[in-house]
Amino acid sequence: MSPLPLYGVRRAKSLAAQALAVLATVFGLFWLAWILWTTLSKGLASINLDLFTRMTPPPVEAGGMLNAFFGSALMSLLGIAFGAPVGVLAGTYLSEYSGRSWIGAMIRFVNDILLSAPSIVLGLFVYALVVARMGHFSALAGAISLAFIVLPVVVRTTDEMLRLVPAQMREAALSLGVPQWKVTLQVLYRSALPGIVTGILLALARIAGETAPLLFTALNNQYWTTDVTQPMANVPVVIFQYAMSPYEGWHTLAWAGAFVLTLFVLAVGLVARAVVASRRMPHD
């Protein structure tokens, strides 16, 4: 006997939904494969030693992106150096000091908003804060705008990781008469370190490819400079300007830069995961 018609319809509906779900997944993976393939093939075709040894060239000449790599590295590191300490301290406040107070809840909420706020808005903010005051674009302003992107990522992960540390560890240390600041620095931070490092690495992966805020802060510089009060070349903005230009040679350089950038960002992401996986919290 054939199944009841009603059940047949329900089953058909379920099968159709499952087929669509599989299709949706294939749809998502298809774009990933296409984008990675484009970056890989075009990047490998245009990469050479000049890329890492020469400066950004005028339109029809050969050159590399050494100054841009240096600028990106410097600004990212400065961004981390400005943003991460404040982030760790604010995360510590949320986890250890704010308790269940409304101010703690409010800071968490605002931090979540900051976490997903458009980066272009933060760029405009730093433009008004730094560039408009100094009167010109500078690498320092670029680093500050990146720091505002680092901040919420680090606050969030520090807060979450510290809350994972069992209360017994705090109680044990406090009952030995260790003052709370020492408990925080020597017990809690040590225990939560892999998580905090992961947060900082994730923040690094995010700011390395960040373009929009740098357009209003660091801008670009065709030449080599180590002066942080001057405009400085950086990989994302160079890619942007070169890709939007009509010159074939610049396009090639932009693809090479895009390839290196993607590789770096994905590698940092992988390392961040490995750090978490390598040292699971030993107490559970």
Next chain:
Amino acid sequence: MHVSPVVNGIAPGMNAIPLPASAESNRDARADRGFRWLVTAAGLFVLVALAAAALSMLWGGRAAFDKFGLAFLWSNAWDPVNRVFGALVPIYGTVVTALIAMLIAVPVSFGIAMFLTEIAPKWMRGTVSAAIELLAGIPSIIYGMWGLFVLVPVLAEHVYPRVDAHLGGLPLVGALFSGPPLGLGMGTAGLVLAIMVIPFIASVMREVFLTVPGRLKESAYALGSTRWEVVWDVVLPYTRSAVIGGVFLGLGRALGETMAVTFVLGNAHELTASLLMPGNSIAATIANEFAEADSEMYRSALIALGFVLFLVTFVVLTIARLMLRQLAKKEGRA
């Protein structure tokens, strides 16, 4: 959690040797107070940062708001030479591209989340969700370049001519789909945005689907529900608020995304119904024109645009967080 610092005294009734208030313990108490002040200041800095960002943009855009008033929001003038500015075209472009992105991304993300939590065999789940998250890690400028150099030619050559021929003549909706096949435009920008936000929405949905208690689903299966009925009638109602939260999170990102859109939108300050025509968005306008803004009013208008974007995303993200919190409350981990 809040742990009050151990004070230098001993609880009454305990038969212990009283400690003298040594210099060391005084120093510790001072250090404790100092540390508390330090972390509190860092926490408050987060609040101040957001407020300062909003106020500085309001201040920077005051010249434009003063001169054009609220009409700034619905005027479609954009004339840098005569210094007359209105935000209608960028606002329209932002809303339309974000809507297209959500129309594509929400069903696809739902499908991916359903696949990853209910359909895929166990060994496949980790790999596929890691791959989808990889998509989220790619910098947005790479999406933009890929869109401009790879996607735009494909769409201009193979897709848009057919869209124009087949859908362009339809009544009512025809205007949306007719136009020269440039490849650049609102439709392309919407598609690139959709690809960008899919991993965000999908991973939120996957995570919240996993919070549904197994016994709820098992009960439904035991009563003879099909897999689709379990997802639609049990999983989705249980997670509804968080799913909406995830969608709004994606929307917030789509509204504020800059680089990917700037590459493929075409940078044209014209109001057009056609999705095949170039347009502009708030973020793309700011990114394209800020460096060359030569007058105080021009720059002020761009910052005012930034303020509008900030307000809109603030509202959207607030809704997202409130919705996500609903499920967390139900789970007992508010």
